[in-house]
Amino acid sequence: MTSDGTSVVSPTKGQGIAKAPTIQKTAHHSASRRTKSPGQRRIDLNDTPDTSIPPKSTTSLPVNYVTQPEKDPIKAYLRIRPLPSTQPQPSSSYLKVLDDQYVSLIPPEDTNAYRKRQGASDQYQFTKIFTNSTSQKQLFEETTLPLLQSFIHGNNALIFAYGVTNSGKTFTMLGNELDAGIVPRTIHILFHNLQHRLSQARVKPVMHSTIQSYDLNHASEVDDEHENRSLLLDVLDTPDYNIPSDNKYELDVDARFEYGIWITFAEIYNEKVYDLLESPNNKKRTTRRTSLPLKYEYRSGYKYVAGLKHIRVKSAKEAYTVIQKGQQNRVVFSTLMNQSSSRSHSIFTISLVRCPIDQDDYVIEDPAYATMSKLSIVDLAGSERYRNTFNQGQRLKEAGNINKSLMVLGQCMETLRMNQIKIDSGKRPIMVPFRQSKLTELFKNTFEGNGKVAIVVNINPFDTGFDENSHVMKFAAIAKEVTTVQQQQQQKLALHDISDTVYKRQRRTTTDSNNHLELRNNKTTSSQHHDDTFVNSLLEQMECLRDKWLDAEARYRSMESDIRQQISSETKLELGRMEEMYMSLLRQQNKAIEMETQIDTRLETLGNVEENEESPDRPSLLSLKTRQQQLFLEIDKLHVLLKDDTVQKQSLLDKISALENDKAQEQATTKRLNSNITQLKAVINNYRKNSPLPKLPSSMISDGESQHARSLQRSDSDMLGDNNIRGLDGPDGQYANFLELRKQLRRSVFKREELLEDAESTLHEIEQFENVTFDLVKNTKMGKLLKLITQEEFKSDPYLIQHRALELFKRFARLPRPHPDQQQPSLANSTKHYSNLDDPDHTHQDDYTENTLMDDFCDEDDDDDDDIGDNGNDSGNANGKAPGFELFGNQEHSLDGGNACEPMLADDGDGKCDSDTFSSDVQEDRRSTRKRRRTLRS
C-alpha cells in the first residue's frame, strides 16, 4: 500500500502476462480518485526525481547492480521517452514518476481500466527508472556496463528493449551517430579494453556454444571462409559514432587470456530467423530470402541458428561496419516486403572467445582450452496489440506472430517466476514454454541461468495509450520478479602441464604482437602428433566398427524377424495344402476301394448265375470297372504329385536352413565386431593409462576448473564406453554385452503390450549367458528389469516370458555374493541380509523371502528411470510418479517393493499374496502354450 492511495502491482503466483497482475487494492481508492480531479496528480516528467547518478568517467563500475553469484534477478529498467521539442507540453499525463524505482499509472476516465478499477491507480516498481533527461551514457552505465564486465569475465548476458512502437527501443539500443546507443557503446568499450589482447587464434564459435579450430596450417587465403571478413568490404559508409573520450571505462580484464571477437546479426520476422548480414540479391531485388533453421546442439542441449554468419572483427570500426550492414539489410528487406522494421526482433550478438596464455607466454590455440561468452542485444518488435488494428492477410499473420512471440516471452517469465515459488515451497516446477517461439527458444539457456538478463522497458506516455503502456508495465513487473539461478560457467582444461600437442603461439609483448606470432618450436611435437594421430585413428576405427556393428545388428534383427515370418507363413500354407491333398486322396481312395468291392461282388454274383447268359447289368458293370481303373490311375497320379510336393517341401526346408546359416554368420560377424570394439577400447585404455591427460596442480586451478578437468577426462572415458571405467567388463566385453541384452529386453518388452518373439529371443540369450555374476546382474540392473517384467500385465505371453523372467530372477538372486571386502559401495545393501546368517556358503538362500532377493537387486534409492521406458525425462511426471509409470498400467505398485504385495505373486483381493493362484495361472498358461505348439507340430 502506498501513501497516496495507489495500488501496488505485486506479481503473484499463477498470474499470466495476459492477465492483470494482482492489484493490491488499497483503502485509498477514493483518495486515488480524488487525485484525478483537475489540476491534481499531473504527471510532470521534467520534474525528475533524484536519480542522482554519480558522474562517471573512469574505472570502477557505477553499480547498484547487486551481483549474486547464485541467484540473479532479472533487471527491469524503465526508460521514458522525452516529448519531442516540436510537440507542445500536454497538460496532464497518466504516468507519474514517484521516485527512481516507482511509477504510478493513473487510468484516464475513457479507459476500461478506469471503469474496472474505479479510477484506482497502479504502481510499478523497477530496478531503476530513467526519465526523459537521462542520457544515453547514463543509461549505458547503469544497464549494460555491469553486463559487459561480466561478459568479459566469461559469462553470458542478454539485454533487450521492450515497448510499443515509437517508444524509443531502437534509439536505446542503437542510437545514432551523435548519440550512440547501447550497441555502439558496448563495442567501443570492448575494444578499448581488449585492443592489446586481441587474439589471432584460429578458433571460432560454432553452433550454440562450441568452439572449433580452423585453418590450422595458417593459410590465410582460407581465413575468409571461416571469418567472413570479406563482408566488411561491402560497406562503404561506416558510421562514425561520436563517443566522447570520457566514456572510456577501464574494465577488469583477465590478462591470462587473449580475446577473439565475433559478431552475428539476426532477425526474427514472422517466426522465421534470417541473417541480417546476408545481403539481398540486388539484381533480382527479390523479396525472398532464406530463413535459417534452429538446430539442436547435443553437447549443450540448446538450440542455435544454423548457418548464421559469424564475422570476426578486429576493431571497433569493423564492428560498426557490421552494424551498418545489418541495419541496411534490415531496411532493404523491410522495404521490399512492405514490412516495418518494428515488426521484427533484431538480435545482435557478440561472441568473445578467450584463449589462455601459459606461463611461458604462449597462447594456447586449442578449442579444448578456449572458453566463450555471448552478449546478445535484442531490439524487440513493438509490443502493441496488433489484433486491435483490424489487420488482414500478411499483416494479420505478422501481428499474430509478434503477439505470439512476445506473449510466449511473457509466459516464460511468468512460468519461471511461478517455478521459483514452487521450488521454494518444495514443489515440482512445471515446464517453461520456451519452445513455443523462436525468440524464447534461442535464449532458453540465458533464462535458465546461463547468464545475466536485463530488460529496458521503453515507454512513450505522450503518444501511446494507457492500455498499451499498462500492458508493458505488467510485463516488466513480472520479469523483474524472475530470478535466474546462475549456473556454473563451463570450465575448460587448465593449463598446467599442458600437452605439447596443442597449438601454441608465442606472444610478443609489443602492442602489435598479434600480427607477429610465432609457432613454438617444440621438440616433442612430432612424436606427440604421431601418438595423437594414432589415438585418433583408433577412435575413428572404433567409431567405424561401432557403426558397422550397429548396422549388422539391425540387419540381423530385421533378417531374423523376416525369416521367422517367412517360415511361419510358408509352413502354414504348405501344411494346409498338404492336408487338403491328403484328405482328398484319402477320400478318393476310400471311394475307389468301396466301388471296386461293389463291382467285384456284383460281377461275381453275375458270373455265378449264368456263365454265358448275357445280363443287362453286365455292360454297366464293365463300364464301372473301367471307371474304377481310371480312378486308380488318377490316384497314382496324385501319389506322384504328393511326391513332387515332398521334394518341394524339402527344398523349402533347405532354403530355411540356408537362411538360418546366413543368420548364424551374421551373428558371428556381430560378435566379431563387438570383440574388435572391445579390443580397441582396451588398446585405447592402455594407451590412455600410459599417457594420461595432464594432471593439474591445485595451485594453478580453481576447484571448479579441476572438477571440470576431471569431468572432461571422465567424458573422454565415457566415449570409450563406461564399462572399462567401472572395471566391470570382462576381457570379452561381458558387461557391455549383458547390459546390451538388458536394454534389448527392456525395449522389446515395454514397447508393446504383448510379449513376442524378439523379447523371447533376448530372454533366451540372457538365459544362456555364461559366467553371470551377482555384480554383473546388479550393476547392469538386470534384476530390476526382470522384476518389472514380472509385475507388468501383458495381453498375451505365448513364450511365458513373465514366468521365465521370474525364474531367471530367482536364479540370479541365488548367485554367490562377492565377499564384503570386495564389494562396491552399491552392493552394501545386498550383503546386509546375509550378514546376520550363519550361512557363509548361502546354502539356505532358498529360504529367503522374495523381498530379500528383490532388495538385493533393486536398491531403495536406485533411480533407474531408464529401465522403465526411456522417455527422455528423468525428472518424472507431474503427479509425482516415476517416469514411465504409466507403462505399468497405472498399477499402484511401489517400484521399490515397500509394503505392496510381492509383485511376482498374485493378490487375490484380500490384500494377501497368493502364490498358489499365481503359480496355477502360470501352469495353466504353460499347458495351453504346450498344447498349441504340439498342435502346430502335428
Ligand SMILES: Nc1ncnc2c1ncn2[C@@H]1O[C@H](COP(=O)(O)OP(=O)(O)OP(=O)(O)O)[C@@H](O)[C@H]1O
Ligand atoms: N530518449 C530519447 N531521446 C531522444 N529521442 C528519442 C528518445 N527515444 C526515442 N527517440 C526518438 O523517437 C523516435 C522513435 O524512436 P525509435 O525508433 O527508437 O522507437 P522504436 O520503439 O524503436 O520504434 P519501432 O518499434 O518502430 O522500431 C526516433 O526518432 C528517436 O530518435
